[in-house]
Amino acid sequence: MSHYQALLSRLSDVASLREAAAVLGYDQQTAMPPGGVQGRARQLALLSRLSHETFTAEETGRLLEAAAAEVGTEGDEDAPRMVRVAREDYAQATKLPTEYVAAFAQATSLGYQTWVRARQAKDFAMFAPTLKRLVELARQGADYLGYDEHPYDALLGQYERGMTTRQVAAIFEAHRPALVELISAIQAAPQVDDSPLRQHFPIEAQKRFATEVVQAMGFDFQRGAQAVAVHPFCTSFGVNDVRITTRFDENFLSPALFGMIHEAGHGMYEQGSAQELDGTLLAGGTSLGVHESQSRLWENMIGRSESFWRWAYPKLQAAFPDQLEDVSLDAFYQAINKVQPSFIRVEADEATYNLHIILRFELEQALLTGDLTVDDLPQAWNDKFSAYFGMTPPDDALGVLQDVHWSSGLMGYFPTYALGNLLAAQYLAQARRAMPSLMDDVAQGQFGGLLGWLRENIHRHGRKFTSAELTQRICGEGINPAPYVAYLQTKYCAIYGL
Amino acid sequence: MSHYQALLSRLSDVASLREAAAVLGYDQQTAMPPGGVQGRARQLALLSRLSHETFTAEETGRLLEAAAAEVGTEGDEDAPRMVRVAREDYAQATKLPTEYVAAFAQATSLGYQTWVRARQAKDFAMFAPTLKRLVELARQGADYLGYDEHPYDALLGQYERGMTTRQVAAIFEAHRPALVELISAIQAAPQVDDSPLRQHFPIEAQKRFATEVVQAMGFDFQRGAQAVAVHPFCTSFGVNDVRITTRFDENFLSPALFGMIHEAGHGMYEQGSAQELDGTLLAGGTSLGVHESQSRLWENMIGRSESFWRWAYPKLQAAFPDQLEDVSLDAFYQAINKVQPSFIRVEADEATYNLHIILRFELEQALLTGDLTVDDLPQAWNDKFSAYFGMTPPDDALGVLQDVHWSSGLMGYFPTYALGNLLAAQYLAQARRAMPSLMDDVAQGQFGGLLGWLRENIHRHGRKFTSAELTQRICGEGINPAPYVAYLQTKYCAIYGL
Numbered sequence: 001m002s003h004y005q006a007l008l009s010r011l012s013d014v015a016s017l018r019e020a021a022a023v024l025g026y027d028q029q030t031a032m033p034p035g036g037v038q039g040r041a042r043q044l045a046l047l048s049r050l051s052h053e054t055f056t057a058e059e060t061g062r063l064l065e066a067a068a069a070e071v072g073t074e075g076d077e078d079a080p081r082m083v084r085v086a087r088e089d090y091a092q093a094t095k096l097p098t099e100y101v102a103a104f105a106q107a108t109s110l111g112y113q114t115w116v117r118a119r120q121a122k123d124f125a126m127f128a129p130t131l132k133r134l135v136e137l138a139r140q141g142a143d144y145l146g147y148d149e150h151p152y153d154a155l156l157g158q159y160e161r162g163m164t165t166r167q168v169a170a171i172f173e174a175h176r177p178a179l180v181e182l183i184s185a186i187q188a189a190p191q192v193d194d195s196p197l198r199q200h201f202p203i204e205a206q207k208r209f210a211t212e213v214v215q216a217m218g219f220d221f222q223r224g225a226q227a228v229a230v231h232p233f234c235t236s237f238g239v240n241d242v243r244i245t246t247r248f249d250e251n252f253l254s255p256a257l258f259g260m261i262h263e264a265g266h267g268m269y270e271q272g273s274a275q276e277l278d279g280t281l282l283a284g285g286t287s288l289g290v291h292e293s294q295s296r297l298w299e300n301m302i303g304r305s306e307s308f309w310r311w312a313y314p315k316l317q318a319a320f321p322d323q324l325e326d327v328s329l330d331a332f333y334q335a336i337n338k339v340q341p342s343f344i345r346v347e348a349d350e351a352t353y354n355l356h357i358i359l360r361f362e363l364e365q366a367l368l369t370g371d372l373t374v375d376d377l378p379q380a381w382n383d384k385f386s387a388y389f390g391m392t393p394p395d396d397a398l399g400v401l402q403d404v405h406w407s408s409g410l411m412g413y414f415p416t417y418a419l420g421n422l423l424a425a426q427y428l429a430q431a432r433r434a435m436p437s438l439m440d441d442v443a444q445g446q447f448g449g450l451l452g453w454l455r456e457n458i459h460r461h462g463r464k465f466t467s468a469e470l471t472q473r474i475c476g477e478g479i480n481p482a483p484y485v486a487y488l489q490t491k492y493c494a495i496y497g498l
Numbered sequence: 499m500s501h502y503q504a505l506l507s508r509l510s511d512v513a514s515l516r517e518a519a520a521v522l523g524y525d526q527q528t529a530m531p532p533g534g535v536q537g538r539a540r541q542l543a544l545l546s547r548l549s550h551e552t553f554t555a556e557e558t559g560r561l562l563e564a565a566a567a568e569v570g571t572e573g574d575e576d577a578p579r580m581v582r583v584a585r586e587d588y589a590q591a592t593k594l595p596t597e598y599v600a601a602f603a604q605a606t607s608l609g610y611q612t613w614v615r616a617r618q619a620k621d622f623a624m625f626a627p628t629l630k631r632l633v634e635l636a637r638q639g640a641d642y643l644g645y646d647e648h649p650y651d652a653l654l655g656q657y658e659r660g661m662t663t664r665q666v667a668a669i670f671e672a673h674r675p676a677l678v679e680l681i682s683a684i685q686a687a688p689q690v691d692d693s694p695l696r697q698h699f700p701i702e703a704q705k706r707f708a709t710e711v712v713q714a715m716g717f718d719f720q721r722g723a724q725a726v727a728v729h730p731f732c733t734s735f736g737v738n739d740v741r742i743t744t745r746f747d748e749n750f751l752s753p754a755l756f757g758m759i760h761e762a763g764h765g766m767y768e769q770g771s772a773q774e775l776d777g778t779l780l781a782g783g784t785s786l787g788v789h790e791s792q793s794r795l796w797e798n799m800i801g802r803s804e805s806f807w808r809w810a811y812p813k814l815q816a817a818f819p820d821q822l823e824d825v826s827l828d829a830f831y832q833a834i835n836k837v838q839p840s841f842i843r844v845e846a847d848e849a850t851y852n853l854h855i856i857l858r859f860e861l862e863q864a865l866l867t868g869d870l871t872v873d874d875l876p877q878a879w880n881d882k883f884s885a886y887f888g889m890t891p892p893d894d895a896l897g898v899l900q901d902v903h904w905s906s907g908l909m910g911y912f913p914t915y916a917l918g919n920l921l922a923a924q925y926l927a928q929a930r931r932a933m934p935s936l937m938d939d940v941a942q943g944q945f946g947g948l949l950g951w952l953r954e955n956i957h958r959h960g961r962k963f964t965s966a967e968l969t970q971r972i973c974g975e976g977i978n979p980a981p982y983v984a985y986l987q988t989k990y991c992a993i994y995g996l
Contacts, residue, residue, distance in 0.1 A: 035721030223533030
């Protein structure tokens, strides 16, 4: 066996342990009874320890260097890319001392419980001591991981390899004014009516329709499945077993329908890695931003497009004649694209969404550097929210306490959501350039061209290229907010008659 | 940390790995898409290797001896029992060389695939070469494991600690004539009508009713859940997370209803281990025979009793008025207890069931000693079947090829099913002696007394006592077929008017 094959065999064990943990996580959220909590924590802690130990063992380092000498680290072939990415992952993983990892795990486990109670009580003060500890740990983590300019770079780099705070700030600053301007123009225009979506839609029929839609788009149910979960997500246990989950609301059509398309967007990315990458560190999405670009592209740019509904709306009307017979395609299209600033990020429309992220990005940096204290955070949140959205959260549950991320130790994660929106617009613009009939095909229910293009240019590569490399290959430039702003302006000027 | 605590910690890792594998197995049979097969095999192979390596490592042996010196191995307290059972498991697990385990895994993986095809083709010759190899491996396995009298002892002992072939043969011989006599008397009597069960019963309503029943019996849905599977089973990931699965037939009431009660019987046993045993080697059922006693007791001796249906039948009629309004309780009770010799074991009624097992037990021994060759097996099967049941299988799919067990390397396993029937009758007789009103309580829908008795006398002990020790404690004797024979005679003489 060559050194490279020995490395692959070792990394396959790491992948198998991570996939097994993912199965346990999926079961926990889709099937596990309440009694399972403690046992599941014990099982997951062990799998996590074993995969970490196996990956960070000195033997892995030795194999990595031997494999690097054998197959090289340059070029775009699988082997050198595998070694490069594994080396980067190994360097990251071995930077954090075991005691730090244990302290972090303990703090986030406690943090999550505390956050749940504090949000329930709408009382930030309950959460403040825990958050202070988590910010301190985030600072320490940044120090361990290392950075050139800003400690935030280290955190961000965990989710977007190689991306810097400075880059993100520039990208955000370059489109924030346009967003604010668009939103305020929309607010001055007559509002659209989304009441057609807020009728009674039986859950089984919702499920049938949404399943038909994502299947038509290309989510492969031979290599994937769907289940119900309170907090929808997508997870994968390999290239050929990808699970999406959905939440149903029988009095509101949007959550399940667009939620399932969103998760199927993630799912098609996971299913699209080249088969040769299955069970290796190169399978799956290259960054959270690129992952989100796939879910957003399908959910919003296709799933909320007029072209798509020219094909899908007669089918939806047939599935829900009582509810939609008298609702025109135009009225329905307006309803699903209603823009309205709201306090909660996860309920935000695509025009206001990035503003929610920019706010968090700015606050996270200030917390990390100490320019903002945890005690001053709620006020800072409300001030900034008021400046961006023109309204002030009435309580902390609708403000600073709304997201789970900080309680779980996820700082530097939020920007990836906004980058996903921007990348989606850039990729779709390229796809349309390559296939001028793309949106006409969508209007015929033909999604194979788009999915094929995404597979060829993005999915099949898995983690071989970073987000930046991938975007450069596809668009000939880095992340650029202009296509997203142009997309929003064109779409919403038409809808709101601006 | 004491040596004993260090041992517990190590065994907890082994338990966690086995539980994680069980979650993956459960997902595989209840949710996994076809594409997941290869990845799942890779993940399960790793978890199985890791749990085997962790358990059989020399360090485990060292800790076992140190812990034995510390807490002793005598007495019925948890600690000495834990050490005793772990030592026995360790001795068993370390007897099989790694190369043998690998060869066995490969042969059974291939064996299963070949069996599926052979059964489909009704062609034993396709399966014969694989079965020869598996019999040879079973012989080798018996030699590695060691035995005093008969190589079959070693195989049987994997499922029933300490039980010998001679004991089982004596138990079977002691009740086979009574079974043959009863069945032939029943065949001479007018047959009962089971057509009320073979109507259209919508699946959702079947599910609701069966769920209500097992919940009333005491299956705890806070610490358990139910799913659909093609081949129903029960599995557990700890004392507080037990899963049962069911198969639904919309044109036949019995499979889902009695199947769910059967699996819930297994499930209540798993849920009943003392909480202190959770995550240790002592949690769960002590033997397959005792496990089957619990499923059979609830399914047949309670679930197919007249007392039970005095309580449950009005509810069933209310759930299915169109189907059962005109069917009397008496007619229904007869229908669910129809006795009819059939070719397939898994469809057998409780009167004929043990004969199917005795046949397999005799053939397995002969195969193992070489008194019977694999090539002569189909003829031997048919001859014996004809002698016991008075009819001959028309093809091998309805005969020698019907069961999955041999193809999966499970020899010595079948007897535990029959022992379960015998033990169920012995235990229920003791419970009725302790609680004379037991069947009256059942007729009121009160199952707490019975479940409490089973918990106290059987469930809470987990694997602390062997099947033989447990039965001795409860009944003051070993396995005795008389109560089962008496139970069958009383019940079926009434039903068939013998």
